[in-house]
Amino acid sequence: MNLITFNPFRTISIPNITYIKPENIFKEIDKIKSADCILFPEYWQVNSLVYGLKKKIFPNISTYQLGHNKVETTRALWTTFPKNVPYTQILSKYNINIETIEEEFGYPLVAKEIKNSMGRGVFLIKNRQELKTYIENNDILYIQEKLPIDRDLRIIYVGNKIIGAYWRIAREGEFHNNIAKGAIYDYNNIPSKAIELVEKVASSLNINHAGFDIAVVGDAYYILEYNVMFGNEGLKNMGVNIEKHIYDYILSYPDFNPNTPMYPEAS
Template sequence: MNRIRFDPLRTLGMPRLVHVKPEHMYRHLEQIRVADWLLFPAAWQVNALHYGLGRRIFPSPATYHLGHSKVEMTRALLAVCPHNVPETWIGAATPAQLEEALETLSLPLVAKVPRSARGEGVHLIESRADLLAYARHSEVLYLQEYLPITRDLRIVYVGDRVVSAYWRQAAPGVFHTNVARGGRVHFDDIPAAAIALVEQVARRLGIDHAGFDVAEVQGWFYILEFNPLFGLEALNRQGIRIAPLIEDYLRRAGGPADSDPDAPLAA
């Protein structure tokens, strides 16, 4: 297959790739037009490559478009699995919206910055003062009910299947479970129902490369969010290499792009 990569780190170990720096994309349009796959473009490239040139992209456009913002992600999740999403308030950071949010969600609650990862921008709000401090630095309110958990699941979906799942246990006295925040990883007793939920949701939304964060409360599973560019530390500990999994998926999903790059444009 004729494939171009834009991110060498995410494609490390994949054979026969042509590397193009994202900022040099327009110098290589002829190569791009005939490529079977374009791998890991920067987010700003996606619309031009997918809609403008009709090229096949991995991760999928849906993975980029939904994964770039917790707001867009949550709205999509509420459409496909509303009972598996914590109660969520999304609105403008105005005094009226703050009051309405507090009437809907009781304290404590969780506030998030719409575009963040590795637990950054995720805050436990325990008082009205905490909420006002969060709102002063936010244009958009993204608030969720607080779930009484000390661990969550990271379920990794690549291509068309779950390839890894593990628990992330928060350090004592720490709110965040993220490995980058000191969370400990456990690989035992992974609930099959949580894996099935992620598989169903990923396929429904067209997500093909993401780490899903799933909470369990009294036997019920809630999807908190998903991260298209997930960490690899726990997978390395399992001996799982992502590159061969992507390679296998691309071969099985291979085929012509959605549109003809050589088709003439109307004058």
């Protein structure tokens, strides 16, 4: 199988793979046309590869498009798993009423930049001045209820299955549960209902490479977001080789068999 990657760090141990710098996509177009599958293109390349060249890509296009930012993810979840989304409002800074936000959410509330990761761009808003500052700095407002949690679950889905799960526990007195913000791992007592939820969501939305962040509040399970380009350190601590799972999936799953058409043949 002839494979091309645009991200060598995520495919370092995959055999028979050629790295092309993303900015060289048009210089190397003949190599790309002859590839069986393109791995980890950048978002700006996806439409040209899939719709222009009819190439198979990994992660797949639904993973990229629905995971492009928090707005796309949340709207998809509102239509499919609304009970598993924390109370959230997506607003324009040019048409908002601060009093209405305060009435609906109270303080503290959570405000997020729509495209960021590792805890960056996620703010615990404690008063009106902090809310005004957030509004001034963001054209699209993503405002969410503050859940009573000090940890969340990171559940990794690759191909067509979950390959790892762990808790991310915030430091005492801290708001963020992200490892990059000082949280710690805990690999024990992973709730089966959280696993089942991620399996259902990934299957329903045709997602094949994502790190899901799940909050557990009593008997309720909430999807905070999913990241297409998630960190791998937690998997490495478990002894999980993610590249092997990706390669096995590409070899075995029908959608990525080079002898299987990408689109159904006309009858």
